[in-house]
Amino acid sequence: MSSERELHAGAAALGVNLDDRQCERLLAYGELILKWNKVYNLTALRDPASVLTHHLLDSLSIIAPLAREWPGRAALLDVGAGAGLPGVVIAIMRDDIAVTCLDAVAKKAAFVQQVSAELGLPNLRGVHSRVESLAGTFDLISSRAFASLPDFFAGSKHLLAPSGRWLAMKGKVPSGELALVSHEIQVFHVEQLRVPGLEADRCIVWARKQAD
Numbered sequence: 001m002s003s004e005r006e007l008h009a010g011a012a013a014l015g016v017n018l019d020d021r022q023c024e025r026l027l028a029y030g031e032l033i034l035k036w037n038k039v040y041n042l043t044a045l046r047d048p049a050s051v052l053t054h055h056l057l058d059s060l061s062i063i064a065p066l067a068r069e070w071p072g073r074a075a076l077l078d079v080g081a082g083a084g085l086p087g088v089v090i091a092i093m094r095d096d097i098a099v100t101c102l103d104a105v106a107k108k109a110a111f112v113q114q115v116s117a118e119l120g121l122p123n124l125r126g127v128h129s130r131v132e133s134l135a136g137t138f139d140l141i142s143s144r145a146f147a148s149l150p151d152f153f154a155g156s157k158h159l160l161a162p163s164g165r166w167l168a169m170k171g172k173v174p175s176g177e178l179a180l181v182s183h184e185i186q187v188f189h190v191e192q193l194r195v196p197g198l199e200a201d202r203c204i205v206w207a208r209k210q211a212d
């Protein structure tokens with residue numbers, strides 16, 4: 001199957017209809033990751049098929065849940081985004097969401113800036129900072145493979161709007177981490193997912209600030 005057909009089929013299985021532009025941009029993004037991997041040290045994956053399943057489809061699995069949970073405009077911060085996962089995929093799929101991909105490593109933030117310019121995504125920027133020192137307010141704060149849930153929430157709670165939502169992409173349901181989440185934070189949904197082409201467990205942990 002061609003990459004394009006595999007991407008369309010995988011997205012459809014995740015409840016997402018890709019238009020031609022989105023499909024082109026996602027594939028171009030995958031190519032940029034592989035092309036610049038040596039310079040920016042972006043991923044351990046070396047072949048296009050693994051980038052498609054482990055990065056593009058895995059990140060696309062957030063899109064249908066996000067449309068349900070937050071259908072309108074938003075400012076989203078992707079913490080510890082690395083090569084821009086899932087932030088770049090969200091920016092490609094949702095032009096009504098302004099995405100900031102944050103990373104403590106300058107080269108990774110620079111790569112996201114380059115992706116924004118090359119793919120023509122005005123709603124995407126890469127920022128170099130540690131999350132603990134960043135200022136600002138965001139409606140949505142995401143992460144994938146970043147930190148334990150207690151550390152993710154504690155490190156970014158100063159950045160979440162009062163009515164905002166956290167979405168953490170995790171592997172197996174992280175029961176041990178969930179038990180350690182502060183009482184100031186309400187985990188309101190743990191959503192298990194199946195990503196086409198990936199045998200591994202996947203889930204999204206949704207949380208918000210506890211009302212006073």
Ligand SMILES: C[S@@+](CC[C@H](N)C(=O)[O-])C[C@H]1O[C@@H](n2cnc3c(N)ncnc32)[C@H](O)[C@@H]1O
Pocket residue numbers: 079080081082083084085086102103104105108129130131132143144145146
């Ligand atoms: C394992 S990578 C995950 C990258 C990407 N989210 C993914 O799923 O491929 C974790 C990233 O978090 C970044 N990071 C670690 N601590 C951080 C902090 N305190 N603030 C911002 N980024 C941080 C690292 O530089 C690294 O790029």
